[in-house]
Amino acid sequence: MFNDFKLMDDRPVSIQVKEYMQRLIIKGGLQAHQKLPSTRELSKLLNMSRNTIITAYEGLEEDGFAYTVHGKGSYVAETINSVPDASWNMDWSSLVNDHARKAVELDLMKRGIRAKKDMISFTSIAPDEKLFDLANVKRAFQDRMSVEGNVLLNYGYAKGYKPLIDYLLRYMDHKGVDLKGKDMLITNGFTEGFDIVLSALNKKHGSVICENPTHNTAIKSLKLHGFDITGISMEQDGINLRELEQALLKKAFDCAYFVPSYHNPTGIVMSPEKRQLLMKLMKQYQVPVIEDGFNEELRYSGSHVAPLMATAGQGNGVIYLGSFSKVLFPGIRVGWVLADRELINYLESIKRARSIHTSTLDQSILYQYLYNGNLDKYLKKARAEYKRKYEWTKHCCEAFIPYERLSGDGGLHLFVTFNEGFDTRELLEACSRQGVIFTPGDNFFTENGQGRHTMRLGFSRVTDEDIGKGIRIIGDTAKQLMG
């Protein structure tokens, strides 16, 4: 006993002693009703204070691994060890269903080139954590804890944390959304919100219409829900409305999915005129709209653009999905669904069945952070920094990359389109050998094989120097490949 005991730096010593002995008992190294060494003996053997050993023994007893015989000492309690008869093996790959297989197949994190150390990676569109105003987040935690404390650590409500809902409703009101007849559900980020909405909607026609290319997580989710996807091509001011109308004439859709601002991956902001025409079309064909409020806050110039939901006035045809993940902190998993009250009632029950509720700490810290007035200050700082980087990246692309089209009106990425026939997978292969990677654009297209001549460059987490160096390498390599 204790030959292989290694004291670690990470937890109280008495707990380590207790856990070591517990493990011995469970693994059969100490037999039931065997006498344990006295606390005096063990404290000598291990060179520890006797109090430490007494605490460890108390812990063992507390957890049912030992018992005391008065005046005699501690003994090992009867516990169950593993029973070889009860051990059996199953072939899980044959026990999982097509949904699980498809989830792995569509999981981009499990394929493609991973960033290695010292690589210049343009694959991420996550915010730059160096900008985070940590002190304000800490203060928000402390402020909230001192107001509500223990209550925050007990169960909350499926719909979400009430003060946050109220705050976000006002926030949406200030974006021009008419809140009458609407309600809000807090979700574990955009992704859960989208997934819950898709879980609730009829699949009468089994088909969805959206921009092409579009957000790859949304494509994955739509596919996992078994939808057929009709992708409509993009113009410089947003979705191609003629193509959209033709598709709507030809086929019925259960819903539409649009990313009107700083569209992922093209970075395009749909023009105000197009927004109005788009919404008229959706009304005409009675197709419910799922609006992805992605990056709406990362506007660097031009007028404020209202969400599609604002143009719909008191109408209830738009489901708005919001999130601060790209704007503030993605680690805080909070998003919101703003929609017709009746629909939210359904979504709330699905949310409760799935995960009870979103983390109250995340919600209450976010609420307090907003309440303390930090968002405006932070946005000002973050926008200035990202705008500078955006302009620098754009400049580098213009200087070095032999593209056919470059798009991106803001946000944290640019989208490059080469001549038809050029293959960005080949380009990626060649660049990665030189330590530079990016996201090949075909990931964002609704049909396999489309967009092979495009790529997305996320710049938010790349230094200015690396942006210059990396884009030069991409450009030079592309020119070489073009011959």
Place this chain on the structure above:
Amino acid sequence: MFNDFKLMDDRPVSIQVKEYMQRLIIKGGLQAHQKLPSTRELSKLLNMSRNTIITAYEGLEEDGFAYTVHGKGSYVAETINSVPDASWNMDWSSLVNDHARKAVELDLMKRGIRAKKDMISFTSIAPDEKLFDLANVKRAFQDRMSVEGNVLLNYGYAKGYKPLIDYLLRYMDHKGVDLKGKDMLITNGFTEGFDIVLSALNKKHGSVICENPTHNTAIKSLKLHGFDITGISMEQDGINLRELEQALLKKAFDCAYFVPSYHNPTGIVMSPEKRQLLMKLMKQYQVPVIEDGFNEELRYSGSHVAPLMATAGQGNGVIYLGSFSKVLFPGIRVGWVLADRELINYLESIKRARSIHTSTLDQSILYQYLYNGNLDKYLKKARAEYKRKYEWTKHCCEAFIPYERLSGDGGLHLFVTFNEGFDTRELLEACSRQGVIFTPGDNFFTENGQGRHTMRLGFSRVTDEDIGKGIRIIGDTAKQLMG
């Protein structure tokens, strides 16, 4: 302008001024290219410092709602207001599917008697938040933040926060689980873990076997996944094995769901012998087991009982779902799935597709709290308090309630069975008029109409005095109803 402006106490004044004007612009109260009052005028009008107004105007410009003409002043930018043509209404109740309708129908929070103020409510089995060691949670937050800071606020991994996974693997190892060939996924509590597992499993036979009664959230989840449920009755030492074997002989099952310790709602701990026999049966019939580790930590007496997974040794037939929600803090939404490595690979991709990852703050705070050695100390305190309450509740039940059977070996609730024919819904109706409510037992049964003569009494959040008072009322009312 500013006639209906009400200054609130909650956010910086400049932001309130900005938002008021923003709303006016969006709602059309201020027209595009209209000149805004000078900062000097407005500061006089509102009786605010000129700096406050300048900050508000800067914010408006920053967000694209205003522009400055040099030497002339600030003007309203062009934005879009709602377009009546684009407003339309849909009938959402006809646009949602059966899944959404079933989720509402099975949502117990949306039916039944709600606790009103001053009522004595035995419906909750959430922990008592007064016991929470808030200071240690705060310290955990500060400690973790000072070690990792900003990184915690950016994206994490779908599988979970690595230090927490490592900690929990060791924790499961100390419960006697053989980790070889196994892996772990962190989920948003037990409920999400269960839902993800059910999403991944084949529905070849479309049927699941479990204890009856059992955890009502699990029943809901199984029904929402379209499973037929075969419920096996309970004996005082756990599931009825003869009945189980007969069911296994008659029919094939895709999986089994068991709550071996402090079973919800009966509070029964499955005996060690039964655990071994159960596992042999499951091996014989090759049925994968989903083990709910619910309340395993809330043992008040007797020897440590190993999870079913521990008895399975190196076998991979058990999927273990763990959570500290009843033991520590339910508001921190963290659970874990420990299972065969290959299966976890599938579950990880489903998790990523659904919600990217579980809140990093929740995970890292929980990790640091455990790492700081708080669990053992807290459990000691919580167990002592709950044990006392458990014994007091049991005593009151024995003294006042005309039950046929009383069960519950620990945990945060007791389960009362009356004579067949007695109706606890009627009892609840009568008691609620006297300000006392509980959970009618039929909620926990797999078939409608079963268990009408049972009820669950959660005592964790009721004071000693109210326990005595409430149970006396329940007992007296039951006696009256029995005539």
